[in-house]
Amino acid sequence: xxxxxxxxxxxxxxxxxxxxxxxxxxxxxxxxxxxxxxxxxxxxxxxxxxxxxxxxxxxxxxxxxxxxxxxxxxxxxxxxxxxxxxxxxxxxxxxxxxxxxxxxxxxxxxxxxxxxxxxxxxxxxxxxxxxxxxxxxxxxxxxxxxxxxxxxxxxxxxxxxxxxxxxxxxxxxxxxxxxxxxxxxxxxxxxxxxxxxxxxx
Amino acid sequence: xxxxxxxxxxxxxxxxxxxxxxxxxxxxxxxxxxxxxxxxxxxxxxxxxxxxxx
Numbered sequence: 001x002x003x004x005x006x007x008x009x010x011x012x013x014x015x016x017x018x019x020x021x022x023x024x025x026x027x028x029x030x031x032x033x034x035x036x037x038x039x040x041x042x043x044x045x046x047x048x049x050x051x052x053x054x055x056x057x058x059x060x061x062x063x064x065x066x067x068x069x070x071x072x073x074x075x076x077x078x079x080x081x082x083x084x085x086x087x088x089x090x091x092x093x094x095x096x097x098x099x100x101x102x103x104x105x106x107x108x109x110x111x112x113x114x115x116x117x118x119x120x121x122x123x124x125x126x127x128x129x130x131x132x133x134x135x136x137x138x139x140x141x142x143x144x145x146x147x148x149x150x151x152x153x154x155x156x157x158x159x160x161x162x163x164x165x166x167x168x169x170x171x172x173x174x175x176x177x178x179x180x181x182x183x184x185x186x187x188x189x190x191x192x193x194x195x196x197x198x199x200x201x
Numbered sequence: 202x203x204x205x206x207x208x209x210x211x212x213x214x215x216x217x218x219x220x221x222x223x224x225x226x227x228x229x230x231x232x233x234x235x236x237x238x239x240x241x242x243x244x245x246x247x248x249x250x251x252x253x254x255x
Contacts, residue, residue, distance in 0.1 A: 007232030023232045035237055040230040045222065047229050084237020096233035116234045164236045 002134065002183075003116040005063065011039060011053060012065045019071050023048055024096075025116070027130050028084040032162050034118055034128035035084035037066070038077050052080035060122050097169055102135055102156065104173040111135040113169060114153060117186065131190045132157045133169065137179075145179055155180045157193040172197065 003025045011020040020039040028035045036054040040046060057073035058066060068074075102110040115134035120126075137145075137154045145154070156171060157178045163170035178193040180186050 003232075003234050008230075021230075023230060025232070025234045026237055027234065028237045038235075045226050047226055081235070081237050096235050098233050162236075 001063075001118055001120065003118060006037075006061070006066070006118075010042065010065050011037075011068060013068055013070045014059065015070065017071065018042055019068075019074070020049055020051070020053075022053075022066060025118075026052070026081055026084050027116075030161055032130040032158060032160050034120075034130065036080040038080065039074070050077055051075065052077035054080050054083060055128055058128075061120055061128065062122070097133075097164055100164070100167060100169050102133060103168050103170055104176065105170060106173040108140065108173065108176070109138050110141045110156065110171070110176065110179075111138040111154070117155060117183070119187065119190075130158060130162065132186060133171075141176065141179065144176065153181070155183065155186045155189070157186070157190040159194060159197050 006022050006025055009022045010018050011022065012018050019042075021042055022037045023040040024038040026035045026037060027033060034055050036052055036057075038052045039049040041049055051074040053066070053068065053074055057068055057075075059069055060067035097113050097116065100113045102113060104110060112135060113133045114136050116130060117132040117134060118128050119131045120128040133156045134153055135141075135156050137152055141154065142152070156175055157180075158175070159172060174196060175193060178189045180189045
């Protein structure tokens with residue numbers, strides 16, 4: 001699932017009340033998991049809310065809504081972001097990653113982040129894992145992919161721990177070999193990439 | 202100018218202001234993907250990513 005599919009989803013309680021809508025997805029770089037969401041009001045003229053939603057208060061995440069038990073699950077947005085900050089020490093941190101340049105640890109520019117891919121299983125209720133970036137591929141990356149330069153938007157698998165600043169996101173150079181243009185098969189690419197990283201360390 | 206001319210001008214002004222307000226709010230509500238940490242995201246508690254583009 002792409003984070004762009006989550007933005008603007010309504011936040012609904014199990015009693016059926018539509019209390020807010022998702023604005024930003026907040027993730028912690030260390031562990032590469034979604035920590036929560038910032039929220040906006042539901043009305044046409046409603047702006048961002050001072051309240052956010054931590055991931056551990058999410059009961060279910062589907063294509064049409066984010067489910068919570070009741071509106072007591074909402075908490076100050078600073079708390080949500082601080083919770084993500086406390087787990088991302090040492091991994092770097094920054095603001096919005098959309099638009100950031102993707103650099104490998106060998107200094108190659110792979111392109112610009114256009115979306116973030118997450119993985120979540122409603123059945124096990126576990127963490128919501130950040131597994132990849134959708135990137136607007138650089139010319140160098142397009143030229144190096146085996147399928148040539150047909151697609152400008154490619155999916156790049158990520159390791160468990162991410163390095164992010166306000167301008168760049170860093171990925172291992174070996175990620176370039178697992179770039180995919182197919183979301184359906186992307187899970188396998190992520191698994192293979194992470195297995196290779198663990199084998200190499 | 203006839204009286205109805207002023208009415209039309211007033212209506213146009215109201216519509217333009219309403220469209221501008223909705224556009225501003227839509228921009229404020231547009232989402233992004235932010236990384237927890239002492240970056241620009243948590244400044245002033247408002248957490249407005251300004252539309253998700255640099």
